[in-house]
Amino acid sequence: MSLSVLQTLSAHLGAAFAAMDLPGEYGRVTESDKSAPFQCNGALAAAKLAKKSPRDIADFVVEQLSGNPDIAVAEIAGPGFINLTPSDALVKRRVKELAADGRIGVRDAEKCATIVVDYGGANVAKPMHVGHLRSAVIGESLKRILRARGHKVIGDVHLGDWGLQMGHLISELQEEQPDLPYFEAAIIDGFPKDSPVTMDDMARLYPQASAKSKSDPGRLKKSQLATAELQAGRPGYRALLDHFIRISIEYLKQGYGDLGVEFDLWKGEASVDPLIPGMIDAMKAQGITEESDGALIIPVDENYDEEKRKGIPPVMLRARTGAVLYHTTDLATLLDRKTEIDPDYVLYVVDQRQATHFEQVFRAAVKAGWYKREQLEHLGFGTVNGKDGKPFTTRAGGVLKLSDLTKMMREAAAKRLEKSGIGQDFGAAEQTDIANKIGMAALKFADLQNQRTTNYIFDIDRFVSFEGKTGPYLLYAAVRIKSLLRKAKDKGVEPGDILPLEKAEQNLVLMLDSFNRALAAAEAKRMPHILCDHVYTLAQAFSKFYADCPVLANEVPDEIKSSRLALAALTLKQLEAGLTLLGIETPERM
Ligand code: ARG
Numbered sequence: 001m002s003l004s005v006l007q008t009l010s011a012h013l014g015a016a017f018a019a020m021d022l023p024g025e026y027g028r029v030t031e032s033d034k035s036a037p038f039q040c041n042g043a044l045a046a047a048k049l050a051k052k053s054p055r056d057i058a059d060f061v062v063e064q065l066s067g068n069p070d071i072a073v074a075e076i077a078g079p080g081f082i083n084l085t086p087s088d089a090l091v092k093r094r095v096k097e098l099a100a101d102g103r104i105g106v107r108d109a110e111k112c113a114t115i116v117v118d119y120g121g122a123n124v125a126k127p128m129h130v131g132h133l134r135s136a137v138i139g140e141s142l143k144r145i146l147r148a149r150g151h152k153v154i155g156d157v158h159l160g161d162w163g164l165q166m167g168h169l170i171s172e173l174q175e176e177q178p179d180l181p182y183f184e185a186a187i188i189d190g191f192p193k194d195s196p197v198t199m200d201d202m203a204r205l206y207p208q209a210s211a212k213s214k215s216d217p218g219r220l221k222k223s224q225l226a227t228a229e230l231q232a233g234r235p236g237y238r239a240l241l242d243h244f245i246r247i248s249i250e251y252l253k254q255g256y257g258d259l260g261v262e263f264d265l266w267k268g269e270a271s272v273d274p275l276i277p278g279m280i281d282a283m284k285a286q287g288i289t290e291e292s293d294g295a296l297i298i299p300v301d302e303n304y305d306e307e308k309r310k311g312i313p314p315v316m317l318r319a320r321t322g323a324v325l326y327h328t329t330d331l332a333t334l335l336d337r338k339t340e341i342d343p344d345y346v347l348y349v350v351d352q353r354q355a356t357h358f359e360q361v362f363r364a365a366v367k368a369g370w371y372k373r374e375q376l377e378h379l380g381f382g383t384v385n386g387k388d389g390k391p392f393t394t395r396a397g398g399v400l401k402l403s404d405l406t407k408m409m410r411e412a413a414a415k416r417l418e419k420s421g422i423g424q425d426f427g428a429a430e431q432t433d434i435a436n437k438i439g440m441a442a443l444k445f446a447d448l449q450n451q452r453t454t455n456y457i458f459d460i461d462r463f464v465s466f467e468g469k470t471g472p473y474l475l476y477a478a479v480r481i482k483s484l485l486r487k488a489k490d491k492g493v494e495p496g497d498i499l500p501l502e503k504a505e506q507n508l509v510l511m512l513d514s515f516n517r518a519l520a521a522a523e524a525k526r527m528p529h530i531l532c533d534h535v536y537t538l539a540q541a542f543s544k545f546y547a548d549c550p551v552l553a554n555e556v557p558d559e560i561k562s563s564r565l566a567l568a569a570l571t572l573k574q575l576e577a578g579l580t581l582l583g584i585e586t587p588e589r590m
Pocket of ligand 1: 118120121122123159330348350
């Protein structure tokens with residue numbers, strides 16, 4: 001098995017500590033931003049156990065390392081830090097391995113697991129908003145990162161398709177077209193195959209009903225009744241629901257597809273409805289449910305105090321009206337996943353504001369004995385805010401539709417390209433394609449680069465800028481390498497063995513070598529921004545290399561030309577791989 005430079009150094013230092021009869025773990029090497037690329041702080045940590053001064057331990061370790069062909073410099077700093085510079089030979093050996101490795105250093109996790117990622121979470125009939133965008137972008141990236149690390153990952157969109165919005169749609173459609181067979185209670189089968197509504201109809205009917213219900217309690221009652229009858233299994237309403245879901249999925253597949261987001265499962269709340277009665281009976285039999293004011297609940301916090309509003313409120317399994325709720329469908333979904341997939345982990349990429357909901361659901365699932373608590377994770381994220389610091393909306397204050405948002409990004413990217421004169425002599429189709437890719441890269445990178453849990457401000461001008469830590473900057477960096485490779489081909493220069501001699505070359509190799517570490521950290525913390533940091537620092541390391549080390553200039557010896565060209569090609573490969581894991585596509589040129 002091939003080790004990274006950091007792992008190789010750790011092994012050498014571990015052996016040196018072991019030679020002092022100290023645990024090898026003290027030899028752990030970390031990256032350093034000080035005078036040398038790596039450091040080991042084990043001498044300080046080991047002092048107590050060894051009953052020696054850190055300095056004496058460090059002296060001994062450095063002594064052990066002298067003459068080691070993998071280490072150029074091992075130097076003591078301060079009270080006993082050991083600064084480490086790898087030898088040229090080690091760096092060269094490692095880059096050769098990386099260049100020959102189809103995964104560019106990426107390794108499988110120690111334990112590969114089966115993981116369900118629940119993300120997207122769009123609602124049938126309700127327009128998608130920026131919260132759904134964050135879920136889709138973060139979830140997709142996590143799914144790809146986990147897959148890259150060898151896990152078996154199943155992405156499920158978990159549509160919201162079982163709530164009051166369905167009752168709104170059904171009852172509003174009935175007001176418009178009362179003669180449809182779906183509304184005739186006596187008709188129980190043979191319903192038309194074609195949907196009576198389009199996506200546009202639904203987008204009109206739902207807000208119409210919702211607005212009417214706000215001012216008219218009688219109208220709301222109708223929607224509630226339709227919801228209850230649907231959930232009780234009224235055949236005409238079920239048939240309508242099937243149409244609504246099918247039409248919505250077609251539409252959503254398009255919308256998510258435009259974002260480069262793909263789900264393995266298109267299940268939703270409605271799809272687990274058949275499991276609910278059995279689930280509730282089983283939970284009752286287990287004795288974990290309680291009746292409360294006619295509702296059926298599961299207490300999940302011994303110290304819950306309703307009056308003082310302290311602790312976690314109980315799970316609502318069934319309301320007094322008999323309706324099942326958001327808790328119920330999420331529990332039934334966990335049961336469904338248990339029996340169909342039996343995952344090691346279920347990750348929910350959902351707005352931070354739903355944290356209590358998930359805590360409740362998870363505790364109930366643990367009480368039911370289906371999962372251990374640590375198998376269930378809510379990966380919350382913050383809100384996208386406008387410049388006023390309030391959640392981002394349209395100019396009129398409404399929910400911003402996802403399609404309008406992506407359109408906005410594409411247009412801003414096209415404008416920016418025009419202003420900077422980039423790609424203006426290409427054909428119209430290519431220009432549009434480039435603008436689309438830049439727009440999406442801008443949007444996704446701006447979202448992913450923040451620590452997932454923080455809120456951020458939607459600042460389109462900054463997002464589409466080619467300068468700074470942005471998606472467009474990274475695409476530009478990748479495209480610049482592509483153009484270098486084309487130029488080299490024209491000149492007949494072939495990539496060869498990589499001989500990293502200059503400092504900027506060595507640094508670039510060490511950056512490339514840290515890819516797996518970044519992915520492992522992003523995986524462990526479920527935080528794509530760690531990968532964003534990696535691709536950004538990699539692009540910067542390439543920039544430095546490109547400025548310091550001419551590749552195709554006439555005076556450069558052929559062997560060096562070929563070496564630098566190969567290093568550039570390897571960087572491009574990793575840059576694109578990293579961007580792909582963020583869900584970002586790179587154009588061929590711009
Ligand atoms: N449809 C929900 C919403 O719009 C999000 C669903 C999240 N996933 C889940 N399993 N509850 O808020």
